[in-house]
Amino acid sequence: MTVLRLGMWSLRLSPRGVATAAGMIVVGVAVSLVALSTGEFTVPIPDIVASVFGRGTPAAELIVGKLRAPRVVTGLLVGAAFGLSGAILQSLTRNPLGSPDFLGFTAGASTGGIIAVVMGGSAWQIAGGSLLGCVASAVLVYALAFRNGVQSYRLILVGIGVGAVLVSVDWYLLTRANIHDAASAGTWITGSLSGRGWEHAIPVACALVALLPVCALVSRPLRMMEMGDDAAKAAGIGVEKVRAVAIIVGVLLCGVATAAAGPVIFVALAAPQLARRLSRSPGVTMAASALMGAVLLVTADLAAQRVFAPVQLPVGIMTAALGGTYLVFMLRKERR
Amino acid sequence: MRLYGSGLTLSYDQRVVATELDVTIPDGSFTVIIGPNACGKSTTLRALARMLKPRAGAVHLDGSVITSLPSKEVARRLGLLPQTSIVPDGITVADLVGRGRYPHQRLMRQWSKQDEAAVAFAMEATGVTDLAERCVDELSGGQRQRVWLAMALAQETSILLLDEPTTFLDIAHQIEVLDLCADLHEQGRTLVAVLHDLNQACRYATHLIVMREGRIVAEGDPVEIVTAELVQEVFDLRCEIIQDPQSGTPMIIPESRRRTRTPA
Numbered sequence: 001m002t003v004l005r006l007g008m009w010s011l012r013l014s015p016r017g018v019a020t021a022a023g024m025i026v027v028g029v030a031v032s033l034v035a036l037s038t039g040e041f042t043v044p045i046p047d048i049v050a051s052v053f054g055r056g057t058p059a060a061e062l063i064v065g066k067l068r069a070p071r072v073v074t075g076l077l078v079g080a081a082f083g084l085s086g087a088i089l090q091s092l093t094r095n096p097l098g099s100p101d102f103l104g105f106t107a108g109a110s111t112g113g114i115i116a117v118v119m120g121g122s123a124w125q126i127a128g129g130s131l132l133g134c135v136a137s138a139v140l141v142y143a144l145a146f147r148n149g150v151q152s153y154r155l156i157l158v159g160i161g162v163g164a165v166l167v168s169v170d171w172y173l174l175t176r177a178n179i180h181d182a183a184s185a186g187t188w189i190t191g192s193l194s195g196r197g198w199e200h201a202i203p204v205a206c207a208l209v210a211l212l213p214v215c216a217l218v219s220r221p222l223r224m225m226e227m228g229d230d231a232a233k234a235a236g237i238g239v240e241k242v243r244a245v246a247i248i249v250g251v252l253l254c255g256v257a258t259a260a261a262g263p264v265i266f267v268a269l270a271a272p273q274l275a276r277r278l279s280r281s282p283g284v285t286m287a288a289s290a291l292m293g294a295v296l297l298v299t300a301d302l303a304a305q306r307v308f309a310p311v312q313l314p315v316g317i318m319t320a321a322l323g324g325t326y327l328v329f330m331l332r333k334e335r336r
Numbered sequence: 337m338r339l340y341g342s343g344l345t346l347s348y349d350q351r352v353v354a355t356e357l358d359v360t361i362p363d364g365s366f367t368v369i370i371g372p373n374a375c376g377k378s379t380t381l382r383a384l385a386r387m388l389k390p391r392a393g394a395v396h397l398d399g400s401v402i403t404s405l406p407s408k409e410v411a412r413r414l415g416l417l418p419q420t421s422i423v424p425d426g427i428t429v430a431d432l433v434g435r436g437r438y439p440h441q442r443l444m445r446q447w448s449k450q451d452e453a454a455v456a457f458a459m460e461a462t463g464v465t466d467l468a469e470r471c472v473d474e475l476s477g478g479q480r481q482r483v484w485l486a487m488a489l490a491q492e493t494s495i496l497l498l499d500e501p502t503t504f505l506d507i508a509h510q511i512e513v514l515d516l517c518a519d520l521h522e523q524g525r526t527l528v529a530v531l532h533d534l535n536q537a538c539r540y541a542t543h544l545i546v547m548r549e550g551r552i553v554a555e556g557d558p559v560e561i562v563t564a565e566l567v568q569e570v571f572d573l574r575c576e577i578i579q580d581p582q583s584g585t586p587m588i589i590p591e592s593r594r595r596t597r598t599p600a
Contacts (some may be wrong), residue, residue: 094422226424230421233386235435
């Protein structure tokens with residue numbers, strides 16, 4: 001740990017944590033540049049830089065500014081939101097499985113989105129439906145798991161159960177929908193960044209700007225709560241208040257991210273754990289998890305576009321495949 | 337008195353553990369609360385540490401109702417070592433002890449010189465300085481308990497409450513932890529501990545609180561209050577009391593229902 005002091009202010013940073021964060025930013029920028037520059041039509045990197053400053057060729061302006069940049073930016077922001085959401089909820093449940101994927105929140109967002117799709121909703125209504133679905137499922141899971149406070153394992157088990165029920169609701173809706181709606185709903189529930197424009201990126205950006213300060217405020221008390229409620233209360237933390245704020249922030253981040261990209265699984269699950277292992281920090285760290293989420297999602301999206309080109313996969317299929325592998329790896333490690 | 341509770345009704349949900357309980361912690365004492373299982377001793381300690389909100393009555397700290405004081409302010413005066421805490425994955429000893437400084441820190445003041453000094457002192461006092469960079473998961477039970485104690489100590493409170501600090505330790509580590517507590521008391525702190533072992537309680541306590549079924553049956557200097565009748569009344573155990581050959585404090589020799597081995 002290195003301490004920076006200035007007068008009465010002091011900041012504590014781990015050199016390895018800072019190095020990891022810097023490394024992730026470099027990788028994130030590099031992957032983003034590749035995603036912006038390559039594809040059916042290659043745009044050289046100097047042209048990308050030029051068009052960022054509004055001095056690019058019209059072709060580059062169109063391809064980068066209208067098509068590729070919104071997709072990359074949405075990917076980065078959604079990834080960061082999922083990473084943060086996972087970090088908060090894993091820290092709160094003191095369990096690496098305590099991500100929105102397992103708590104049923106992602107499933108709730110899917111169901112909300114599918115209802116909107118099947119009812120022929122617009123893009124905005126689908127986004128709203130998934131945000132509502134996410135919040136509603138969180139309220140339901142919390143209420144069902146509540147018995148004199150909420151135990152983490154009960155929250156996860158109830159979440160898995162609610163998630164399973166919601167998946168069956170999804171399938172019911174799909175069988176009742178007409179073929180056109182069912183097809184678009186099918187793409188939507190795997191989670192995809194294809195065709196994302198600035199109208200998708202901006203709401204996520206706004207949500208992150210609004211919620212990041214709250215994340216910064218709750219991150220230190222949350223870290224104390226990882227040692228148990230008693231230890232945190234003894235240190236003077238209002239455990240119930242912090243928990244309520246953290247759950248709301250975690251659910252909102254997950255809901256906003258899902259509204260923009262659909263229920264992309266695995267990012268919220270894996271990003272905090274990978275970030276923790278890389279930075280060797282005790283417990284879950286927010287900033288590193290957000291960066292890791294952003295890097296994971298843009299990388300997975302780039303792979304989904306290029307690996308089976310010209311076939312374009314939805315990013316959700318890529319993350320699901322990676323996520324399954326990661327989960328097996330993690331469970332094997334836990335059993336030792 | 338800096339810390340006392342009056343007219344306390346303590347309950348978990350519907351199960352009432354104590355009613356009309358008055359409990360006072362003498363300043364500068366090493367108070368030990370003892371009693372049979374489910375007598376309410378841990379519950380009482382938790383109420384004193386504001387972990388449990390009394391259904392009636394109030395706990396007072398330095399003349400104010402404890403719940404009316406800002407929680408961080410209380411945490412700078414009164415510390416608690418909970419019965420069980422969770423070790424975060426991969427945390428080092430120095431990091432964990434450092435977390436005891438939380439009530440003294442702010443978002444923009446994360447690590448002052450005073451924090452550093454308090455952590456160094458706490459690790460020195462508990463003998464874990466050499467373990468500073470080790471992972472807490474790798475430590476033995478005794479070492480780990482010393483680390484938790486160091487964390488509570490780093491909080492720099494003049495009152496320290498300990499909920500069964502010796503429970504999961506072998507006898508050697510129990511004595512080690514209790515000796516450490518006695519040292520901390522000698523340095524001027526007020527200590528309150530819940531213990532299971534009567535003999536250890538008699539040895540280390542300057543003030544003993546004996547509880548049964550949510551009531552305080554006796555309290556005072558263990559030398560004056562611990563008698564065979566009291567043990568019979570509180571624990572339903574027939575015993576003989578002799579003098580501890582080491583400390584001169586009362587020592588309980590339980591009577592067994594059967595005498596299987598007669599001396600040769």
